[in-house]
Amino acid sequence: MLKEIKYFLLLNVLPPIIYLIITFIKVTSRIEHINKDRLNVFIERGQNFIVCFWHGRLLMMPFAKLRKKGKVMISRHRDGEFIARVIKYFGLHAIRGSFRKKSVSSVREIISSLKDGFDVAITPDGPKGPRFKVKKGIIELARITNTPILPVTYAARKKKPLIPGTGLCYLYPSQR
Amino acid sequence: MLPVPFTKIVFLWGEPIFVQHVKDEKETEEMRLYLENVLLKLSEEAERIVCGK
Numbered sequence: 722m723l724k725e726i727k728y729f730l731l732l733n734v735l736p737p738i739i740y741l742i743i744t745f746i747k748v749t750s751r752i753e754h755i756n757k758d759r760l761n762v763f764i765e766r767g768q769n770f771i772v773c774f775w776h777g778r779l780l781m782m783p784f785a786k787l788r789k790k791g792k793v794m795i796s797r798h799r800d801g802e803f804i805a806r807v808i809k810y811f812g813l814h815a816i817r818g819s820f821r822k823k824s825v826s827s828v829r830e831i832i833s834s835l836k837d838g839f840d841v842a843i844t845p846d847g848p849k850g851p852r853f854k855v856k857k858g859i860i861e862l863a864r865i866t867n868t869p870i871l872p873v874t875y876a877a878r879k880k881k882p883l884i885p886g887t888g889l890c891y892l893y894p895s896q897r
Numbered sequence: 898m899l900p901v902p903f904t905k906i907v908f909l910w911g912e913p914i915f916v917q918h919v920k921d922e923k924e925t926e927e928m929r930l931y932l933e934n935v936l937l938k939l940s941e942e943a944e945r946i947v948c949g950k
Contacts, residue, residue, distance in 0.1 A: 872911035877900030
């Protein structure tokens with residue numbers, strides 16, 4: 722029962738709060754883009770791409786200013802459901818699945834999304850890690866669909882490690 | 898990584914990676930390692946830029 726309440730809160734109450742926190746951080750901070758022409762070239766050409774970043778650098782990525790036609794690959798676990806609900810507030814669509822398991826349907830969905838001109842965001846080391854290890858699935862996906870991979874990251878001058886015991890820890894692979 | 902409000906955030910874009918030429922397992926592994934390296938260096942550089950200035 723307690724567990725059910727916890728997951729109800731995690732999935733229904735926490736996502737809008739996290740959305741507001743992330744938005745608050747964004748509007749109060751000074752954001753600078755470096756080498757953004759590497760992104761703009763694709764946008765001008767109308768060429769879609771696979772944008773890729775470490776799982777630990779997921780939080781501020783909705784502000785990477787991609788095109789609206791963006792989808793994000795997110796794990797099928799309950800914490801994945803949590804992230805999927807958060808990004809929905811940013812107008813991003815989730816593709817649920819992973820390279821780890823043989824989740825053929827999600828790979829198929831990514832391939833068709835790429836062919837339909839969507840940009841797809843992938844965290845190649847997430848969500849379960851090992852941290853900072855790229856899985857080969859992203860390379861295979863890019864090759865099959867003939868899509869370029871665009872790596873990106875962000876850093877903040879002042880930051881905090883994520884808090885264990887709250888939904889936020891799910892965003893951080895090292896804590897699993 | 899959670900930034901604190903009222904801070905400076907730097908987004909750093911890497912060079913695009915093209916993989917059409919990849920043919921076999923060996924080359925896939927090479928590209929996998931290459932991407933890993935690119936992502937590691939990119940985050941290191943972003944940390945340096947945001948703290949350095």
